[in-house]
Amino acid sequence: MKKIFSYFFVSILLIGLLSACGTSDKDSTNGSGDNKSDKKVLTMGTSADYAPFEYIDTAKGDEIIGVDADIAKAVAEKLGYEVRFQDMDFGGLIQSLQSGQVDFVMSAMSATDERKKSVDFSETYYTSKHIIVSKKGSGIKSVNDLSGKKVGVQLGSIQEEKAKELAKEVNMTVENRNRIPEIIQEIKAGRFDAAVIEDTVAKGYLDNNPDLEGFTIEDADGGYAIAFPKDSKLTEEFNKVLKEMIDNGEIDAIIKKWFE
Incomplete structure (x- = not known):
């Protein structure tokens, strides 16, 4: 009888320990998740051959840098997003938006009437010649x-x-x-x-x-803007912050940084 009781007691103890371990693992997983960044990663399509707007300084590394890269990161940060850059040929950028390959495009792209038939644009942030x-x-x-x-x-x-x-x-x-x-x-x-x-x-x-x-x-057409898929919620979100940055001089400061 003693042995039976001992086996029963040990079994109950083991079940309790296993349950405790299971609870600990679950809590640990939740805690780990809380410690990770909750920021959503957005993919920006660009053609990184257009200094100083977007390019790769091979002497310093393989990172895409420039006006558009800085503006994208600044706007995204204010909205709680992170940005990942995807380099591709300029001619394929609109298609990449339409296919969902990227979330938005910044590549010194002008908001022409023809392009507006396929994508939505933000406010113009730079006018060129x-x-x-x-x-x-x-x-x-x-x-x-x-x-x-x-x-x-x-x-x-x-x-x-x-x-x-x-x-x-x-x-x-x-x-x-x-x-x-x-x-x-x-x-x-x-x-x-x-x-x-x-x-x-x-x-x-x-x-x-x-x-x-x-x-x-002198008669340049339009200015540069951020392109989004048609009816994307990002258009309104980005546009609000972009307008604020234009009004408070942050955009101008970024542009001057790369043009001086």
Whole structure:
């Protein structure tokens, strides 16, 4: 009888210990979850070849940096989100939004009427101009000088649309490439006579390539904005914070940081 009682007592004790362990594990899991960041991670699509807006300084690492990267992180932080960057060709950014591959796009993208048919946009945070870039000594000093020339543009960019518009005025051929460095190389190799590039980006190449020159087209189309899938709740959330940052000077400070 003693042995039976002892076995019974030990069994009850073991069951109690196992139950306690189970409770401890559960509490530990919950505690661990509470200690982790509750921030939702948003994926931002971008084409990281457009300094100073978004690019990779390979001498310092593989992180995507620039105006758009800083603005995205600042807005997201204020809203309680974290941002993960996904680099892709500019021409595929709208499609990536529509397919749900990314949550939003920041890539020096202009809010054109055509794009608004496919995606929603935030407030404009930067207004740009275009520069016609060519080899020094090319003799290309005005839009009319592009007649009979082959002009390069980035695929899917506002500059591609601008070049096609100019092609209606002068007899020039427009060809696109996925990345700005490709376009610059095509000019240097003589396969392009000139290119239409956003002015701030173009100035960076002009400063670092004394064999290139350019002039500004003053009638730039639209400004840069954040793109979202149609009817995304993020549009209103981001827009509210973006407006505040524009009004209080935070956006201007970020832009000046990268342009000085």
